[in-house]
Amino acid sequence: MQFNTIIFYLSLAVFIFIYFVLRNKQRKLLLLFGNLLFYLSFGVQGLVVLISILFIIYIFGIVIEKSSNNKYSLVSGIIFVLIFLVLFKYYNFFISVFYNSDNLLPVSKLSSPIGLSFYTFSSLSYLIEIYRKRIKAEKSIFSLAQFITFFPLIISGPIEKSYNLLPQFSENKEFDYERIKSGLIIITLGIFKKIVIADRLADLVNKVFNNPVEYRGIALLVGVILFSIQIYCDFSGYTDIAIGIAKILGFKISDNFNQPYYSKSIKEFWSRWHITLSIWLRDYIFLPLAYTLTRRLKNKPFIGIKAESWSYFIGIWVTMLFCGLWHGANWTFLVWGGLHAFFLSFAFATIKYRRRITKSVGIEKSTLDKYTKIFLTFIFISFAWIFFRANNLNDAGYIVMNLFSNFNTVSVMRIFSSSTNLYIVILLIIILEMIHFIQRKEGLLVFLNKRPLWQRWGIYYSFVFMILIFGKFDSATFIYTKF
Amino acid sequence: MKERIKLFKKLIYIIIPVIVLVILFEVKARNIENGFELKKSLFEENIDNIEVLILGSSHAYINLNPEIINEKSFDIANNSQDLYYDYMLFDKYKDKLKNLKCIILSISCFSLWYDLNETPEKWRKFFFKKYFDINPRNNLSLSEITDAKSYSYAFFYRLENVFLRSLSTKTFSFGCDMNSYGWNTDTDNCAIDSTEFSIEKGKERVNFINSLVNKYNYLINKRFIDELKKYANNNNIN
Numbered sequence A: 001m002q003f004n005t006i007i008f009y010l011s012l013a014v015f016i017f018i019y020f021v022l023r024n025k026q027r028k029l030l031l032l033f034g035n036l037l038f039y040l041s042f043g044v045q046g047l048v049v050l051i052s053i054l055f056i057i058y059i060f061g062i063v064i065e066k067s068s069n070n071k072y073s074l075v076s077g078i079i080f081v082l083i084f085l086v087l088f089k090y091y092n093f094f095i096s097v098f099y100n101s102d103n104l105l106p107v108s109k110l111s112s113p114i115g116l117s118f119y120t121f122s123s124l125s126y127l128i129e130i131y132r133k134r135i136k137a138e139k140s141i142f143s144l145a146q147f148i149t150f151f152p153l154i155i156s157g158p159i160e161k162s163y164n165l166l167p168q169f170s171e172n173k174e175f176d177y178e179r180i181k182s183g184l185i186i187i188t189l190g191i192f193k194k195i196v197i198a199d200r201l202a203d204l205v206n207k208v209f210n211n212p213v214e215y216r217g218i219a220l221l222v223g224v225i226l227f228s229i230q231i232y233c234d235f236s237g238y239t240d241i242a243i244g245i246a247k248i249l250g251f252k253i254s255d256n257f258n259q260p261y262y263s264k265s266i267k268e269f270w271s272r273w274h275i276t277l278s279i280w281l282r283d284y285i286f287l288p289l290a291y292t293l294t295r296r297l298k299n300k301p302f303i304g305i306k307a308e309s310w311s312y313f314i315g316i317w318v319t320m321l322f323c324g325l326w327h328g329a330n331w332t333f334l335v336w337g338g339l340h341a342f343f344l345s346f347a348f349a350t351i352k353y354r355r356r357i358t359k360s361v362g363i364e365k366s367t368l369d370k371y372t373k374i375f376l377t378f379i380f381i382s383f384a385w386i387f388f389r390a391n392n393l394n395d396a397g398y399i400v401m402n403l404f405s406n407f408n409t410v411s412v413m414r415i416f417s418s419s420t421n422l423y424i425v426i427l428l429i430i431i432l433e434m435i436h437f438i439q440r441k442e443g444l445l446v447f448l449n450k451r452p453l454w455q456r457w458g459i460y461y462s463f464v465f466m467i468l469i470f471g472k473f474d475s476a477t478f479i480y481t482k483f
Numbered sequence B: 001m002k003e004r005i006k007l008f009k010k011l012i013y014i015i016i017p018v019i020v021l022v023i024l025f026e027v028k029a030r031n032i033e034n035g036f037e038l039k040k041s042l043f044e045e046n047i048d049n050i051e052v053l054i055l056g057s058s059h060a061y062i063n064l065n066p067e068i069i070n071e072k073s074f075d076i077a078n079n080s081q082d083l084y085y086d087y088m089l090f091d092k093y094k095d096k097l098k099n100l101k102c103i104i105l106s107i108s109c110f111s112l113w114y115d116l117n118e119t120p121e122k123w124r125k126f127f128f129k130k131y132f133d134i135n136p137r138n139n140l141s142l143s144e145i146t147d148a149k150s151y152s153y154a155f156f157y158r159l160e161n162v163f164l165r166s167l168s169t170k171t172f173s174f175g176c177d178m179n180s181y182g183w184n185t186d187t188d189n190c191a192i193d194s195t196e197f198s199i200e201k202g203k204e205r206v207n208f209i210n211s212l213v214n215k216y217n218y219l220i221n222k223r224f225i226d227e228l229k230k231y232a233n234n235n236n237i238n
Helices: A006-021 A024-040 A044-066 A070-098 A116-131 A141-149 A162-170 A177-210 A218-249 A266-270 A275-296 A307-327 A331-361 A367-389 A393-402 A410-416 A419-441 A444-450 A453-470 B002-030 B035-046 B058-063 B083-093 B120-132 B153-157 B159-167 B199-212 B215-234
Strands: B052-055 B073-075 B102-105
Touching: A006 A024, A006 A218, A024 A044, A024 A141, A044 A070, A044 A116, A044 A141, A070 A116, A116 A141, A116 A162, A116 A275, A116 A307, A141 A162, A177 A218, A177 A410, A177 A419, A177 A444, A177 A453, A177 B002, A218 A367, A218 A393, A218 A410, A218 A419, A266 A331, A266 A367, A275 A307, A307 A331, A331 A367, A331 A393, A367 A393, A410 A419, A419 A444, A419 A453, A444 A453, A453 B002, A453 B159, B002 B153, B002 B159, B035 B073, B035 B120, B052 B083, B083 B120, B083 B215, B102 B215, B153 B159
Parallel strands: B052 B073, B052 B102
Antiparallel strands: none
């Protein structure tokens, strides 16, 4: 039962109605029941894995808190949690890489439970934060289950930190008209991004990426740019829906996107794209690794390179390769992660020279400088998306080699099928950019509340009608639910 | 309580215009001409004179033109039509086909193992029911029952197409490119456009055809052929 199906919204309406009819204690029970039922709709196998992980982190959480040598308890807990991830997602990949064999364990022939990577990371964060003494181990398995199985987040995040979300389950949730209204507006925006823009673009992008040899030059370029927009609308649309639902239920969830394609550098991009994953990787992989390396090198240069540079380079490469692998057990994701590591390392190594150049040209901190940076960052990110979306490295290689080989615009029309479709896509992208502009300026909710009644309702109706008329209700899954 | 009523009212203000809009679109969509309706009316107009009846899937619909057959012929084949619907169509009209002398049943490489219900084209069941009153082979699945496309023309054609049709002066019909003998005249309606043939497309097509094959459908499909043969033998039909 995905977030883009009518059956989900009908069930959600009934759920929310009952949720606010019940008293607080019963509400918590209903929420847990709803969480489990929602996850069960994707299959029993996933629910078994989820409950197993829940018991593991419950027990290890208490053990880590109480044990004198809690480092070993933490490592054991992490290994137990990661076993599921490795078995379901990575076993096949590693076997094929290292042994060139198809000998599979029976469990690895099963499909990976939906959202496994997301709730595994939340679980690991819970254990690590107990180890770091930032939170106390949850004594009630009921509360911990609320956190791990919380249905708006379980499929594709945001990967909420336990110290942000766990305390919210013990708070009383009251019916608040303004909060529910803003939740509904955020959900509407998410649905618009997903089923109106992302799913429309998916048809066009799939044509190019599922059969790249049919296209050359500008058609491939258009396909790549459209994918950049598709994946943003798909994932941020999902996140908006998740945040909106949580808001209606009375929970405050961290933002996961902040208009990432307006970033002026790759580093900034990672602070605006999939923010909760970036923070997770920063806090639990990059920073510990970088600090450890700096300590080992005793802050002294090695082969003429500063210790902090070594720490950054090694830290960023390990983190980004891990990030690539987190998205899936495939070489394409590893290359994607590697490319981002390369971009970040290159940017780190050349920052002084680049500043000098912009200063000497006299455009430092100018509007031209800003938009050039935004444009170049978008180009690099889109280039990396080729590897992320391509079905295999051969296809990605073909696309890269043929991006600038032919500028015949006729093939572009083959992607869009009709000029009407092209105009609709352009119109939708303009609307998306208008939303972004408003969000940057004053925020969507503030903007709407400032409008006179007729304008506000005009906007509501326009979006509802656009979703109804231009939406694709064919249940295409969200890209990130695969991870 | 006041706040709850306020929210409920606002939701009603949103939902009512949506329902009105969908109804308007539904009315509009029901006026769009479609191939099933056209084929049915052409078939029923000529039913008394038909001597040769062509049944089958798109392979017959696209490739067997009744116009070149000397006897009065009609092509009731359709895209993705399986042996169940071939048989049910024939069974429904057999008593009215008074001059029938010959049945041409096109059997493709997948026909004996193929069930429309197991393919992405299963939405066609809606039209067989609507225009020919033929029930699907199996009961509708939960996803089909909850799918608006199973009931609504507007959702079936997609609201966007209905909307764009309302804005455009061009006529929009659905699968109506056929001559008066029921034969497909839409040259774009080919599985593989010969001008764009490639090994990849060929492989894609073979994979698609393979995906239609389900060995468990063999016996039941063979029974439809046997029934047709039996009727033909008993009634001196070739």
